[in-house]
Amino acid sequence: MEMSVFLSKVQELQNKLKQLGEEISDRLIITKILMSLPEKYSYFVSAWESTSDDKQTVENLSARLLIEEERLKVKSDSVGESVALQARKQVKTIKCFKCGKEGHFIKNCRYNSEKSSSNNRNMKRCYYCNKMGHLKNNCRFRIGKDQALENP
Template sequence: MEGSQAGIKLEGSKNWNVWKFQTMVVLRGHGLLDVVEGREVKPEAAGTAAEAWASKDAKAQTFLVTRMTEEVMLHIITCSSSADMWKKLASVYEQKTETSVHIVQQRFFQYKYEEGIEMAVFLSKVQEMKNQLKQMNEDISDKLVITKVLMSLPEDFSHFISAWESAPDDKQTYDNLVARLLVEEVRIKEKRSESNQSSAFMAKRFDKKSVKCYRCNKLGHFQSECHSKVDNQNSASSSVNNRHQNFNNSNRKCFYCNKVGHFKSECRFNKNKNNGNAFVVQETFNEHFQQSQWLVDSGASEHIVAVVEQ
């Protein structure tokens, strides 16, 4: 048989289902599957038919033994026909006990999508376990497989799940789910790539190596992050003193009376300023005191006279 050396090698139970599927397809294509599965038996009478069957069986045996490891081959080393080999392999790797069915079902429902795994690999693994259960006469519906897949997806697919649940029932097929998940995987990867590029740009843009602290004048940190032992209070006092030196009396100008030597808030002619203290004048009226005459010009914005007669 041409190409008998190509294809997957049977390594044991871990790849039995995939190997069996591929092997059955190839054997069917070469007209040998009926011989391997025992539906076409060896004729009892010798003749052309018996010789044709023997030729098919020899080709099938060659195909089987060249597609398995030496460890697997030990199980069929005593078999005399391809049908015996196939039946022996099935008995070893397809144990249909209640315990084995329970183990596969548990593995199916516990299987989760993990970060870093390709979506196609995850979906193929789910489908493989479904097929394995089907071979054990424990068929699982596509609707249950869809529910299992959706429950296994991480938080990144939350919007996809919401969109899927709002889709029409006739569109919620397993094949449609597979196609849309593969597209969604590409979209999420592109979004992550853009986010990583943006973060890298921001980190490069705000590199603290070029940042200068205005407290200690050193590079590498902001003033709010400075661990210098400089006393904040002394720094504040120094700043006030510097401002006081820059704005001494000779430079100060009042914007109310346009005179130098004081600020507008200190101007005694400014009636709108807030004075914290009151200037009180007490005097006793007599016949010599004239009401139109002030004793002191305090500069107050308002004047109150209390007349006390004696």
């Protein structure tokens, strides 16, 4: 239940009891609210208990609880995003031993079908630069270096 709804219901109950002639002190309302909070508010309750008595009003408690609810929402959202980012990073660190690319295993490699010649060409590793997709005679690094040596 959202904190604003919870606090509205507490206020509504307090007003109904007042109409019936039953006056309830703010101290009792504050105690009931604090005791009804979920475990994730335990640090908040500890901080509230150390607040000076003159600042311990129902209005102040309500305002602080709404702020704390937002803080907890932001915190849980950022934790969720962090877990998702970690999962994404972990997938990228997986390396295929067939094509040498990251993000998949051999069984999921798109170069598993030996049918097309373009796939076969992409599977070859250059013995000059150690990159995939070409052979030493077609290596642009080797060709560039040879041309630089010929034309000083």
